[in-house]
Amino acid sequence: MHPPSASEARPARSPVNHPSAALRLASASPQHLFPALPDKSTALLLAVLQQLEQSQWWAAERVREQQSAQLATLLEFVRDALPFYRQRLAEAGMTGTKAPVSASWERVPILTRQQLQANVQALKVRKPPPGHRQLGLAETSGSTGTPIRVATTETTRLLWNAFALRDHYWHRRDLGASLAAIRHFAAGVDAAYPQGLDLPDWGSPVNLLHASGPGMALDIHTDPRRQLEWLSRMNPAYLITFPSNAAALARTSLAEGVALPGLREVRLVSEAVDDELRAILQAAWGVPVVDTYSAQEAGSLALQCPEHAHYHVQSENVLLEVVDAQGRACGPGETGRVLVTTLHNFAMPLLRYEIxxxxxxxxxxxxxxxxxxxxxxxxxxxNMLVLPNGEQRWPSLAATFYREVAPVVQHQLVQHDLHNLEARLVVERALSSEEEEGLRAMIVERLGHPFAIRFSYPASIERSPSGKYEEFVSKVQAVTDAPGQDPQ
Ligand SMILES: [Zn+2]
Structure with a gap:
């Protein structure tokens, strides 16, 4: 007998024995109800989760070894399939088959967002291997207002689901409790105030494997006071929304003395979370705040540790590097640019992509x-958009819509006062007056109010001194502490 290793002694949190997450699988075979024989995609999801359950506890060195083997497989494929990368890898001296990923990796040129934007066709694989057929396009303006489209596949979707479930298991969510989502919904989904949208469960991927409690959803364009009224009425256990919206909700909650007694956790997605935001959410509701770091074009990047307020890179999905201005790897305590290599997208791989x-x-x-x-x-x-009547609204400016009208490389929208906005655009060439008119009409439509829009054309749009990129900036002081009062 040998003593149990650290990993054996640890309480397992896999779906099979997660206390609040018993499996409930649909059987794909009418002859087999117990145990159920799930369909292929569900079986694959379970198989991936089983491995993620183990690999999280591996030593860092073992994670790196396995990741390098996956990367070598990807590079071998990429050398054959995409001349664009073949050349870049050759420049770094990486020409051999199954070449070990070594120091020469750091010589592979960084793929900027603008290069990605300009080379979409050269980055797409003509004949992807089985399981990697292109399903759709992930669209995003990411963190710098540069619109991007990346092909998604069955495999990237499978992994997206697996890491979303890992986040639930890590944070031991009670899947039988209720979940409220306040976010942007596709056209045709009616999640308008006051009713919102009632859902039978937490949706995919949770409902692929588990019975779950009721779900409810509200359109994020609703004024925060109304969102808060809806939340008080619905009294959910879990809330998922965007950080900027959560901040507006928490401020409103504090100003109006509204408590959410049933709330157990706030989960944040899609924008940066800082200590100030965590503090205001803690002050308003006194519940844990859990952030997730993912990107439409690369899937799950990092999840918050279940025991600490920092993040673990999802190394099974991506190779994530943090490099300084000279391109050297940053060490603990150092801040640098994030580079992402997608390890499983064989329809449109991203190598050392500067996200x-x-x-x-x-x-x-x-x-x-x-x-x-x-x-x-x-x-x-x-920031939140402020309407002339004082209502606040989350400005939804879909990822790529600027580029549908004009060759816009980067964008930022600034609200100067209750009536005037400035669209700051970095462009490939001067825009025609028709293009400006087209953009003006689209912006006004998205914002839902006939603001006056003027255009300016800076050479680049920089981050704030703290490193944040502000996609929508409002210089209007919101009046959350004076309900009903017109700020004019
Ligand atoms: Zn940890």
Whole structure:
């Protein structure tokens, strides 16, 4: 008999024995109800989760070894399939088959967002291998207002689901409780105030494997006071929304003395979260705040540690590097640019892609997980739009819509007062007056109010001194502490 290793002694949190997450699988075979024989995609999801359950506890060195083997497989494929990368890898001296990923990796040129934008066709694989057929396009303006489209596949979707479930298991969510989502919904989904949208469960991917409690959803364009009224009425256990919206809700909650007694956790997605935001959410509701770091074009990048307020890189999904201005790898305590290599997208691989965020590298985590640590992530932030009647609204400016009308490389919208906005655009060439008119009409439509829009054309749009990129900036002081009062 040998003593149990650290990983064996640890309480397992896989779906099979997670206390509040018993499996409930649909059987794909009418002859087999118990045990159920799930369909292929569900079986694959379970198989991936089983491995993620183990790999999180591996030593950092073992994680790196396995990741390097995956990367070598990807590079071998990429050399054959995409001349664009073949040349870049050759420039770095990486020409051999199954070449070990070594120091020469750091010589592979960084793929900027503008290069990605300009080379979409050269980055797409003509004949992807089985399981990697292009399903759709992930669209995003990411953290720097540069619109991007990346092909998604069955495999990237599978992994997206697996890491979303890992986040639930890590944070031991009670899947039988209620979940409220306040976010942007596709056209045709009616999640308008006052009713919102009632859902039977937490939706995919949770409902692929588990029975779950009721879900409810509200359109994020609702004024925060109304959102708060809806939340009080619905009294959910979990809330998921965007950080800028959560901040507006928490401020309103504090100003109006509204408590949310049933709330157990706030989960944040899609924008940067800082200590100030965590503090205001804590003050308003006194519940844990859990952030996730993902990107439409690359999937899950980092999840918050279950035991600490920092993040673990999802090394099974991506190779994530943090590099300084000279391109050298940052060490613990240093902040640099985030580069992402997608390890499983064989329809449109991204190698050393500069995603537009900055992160601070952290020391190894005492929780025992060997996945690398990021202490902080600095990415996109946005303010709330303020309407002339004082209502606040989350400005939804879809990722790529500027570029549908004109060759816009980067964008930022600034609200100067209750009637006037400035669209700051970095462009490939001067825009025609028709293009400006087209953009003006689209912006006004998206904002839902006939603001006056003027255009300016800076050479570039810089981050704030703290490293944040502000996609939507409002210079109007919101009046959350004076309900009903017209700020004019
Ligand atoms: Zn940890």
């Amino acid at each position: 537009g965020d900055y992160a601070e590298v952290g020391p190894p985590c005492p929780c025992g997980r060997g996945l690398p640590v990021l202490s902080r992530i600095l990415g996109r932030v946005r």
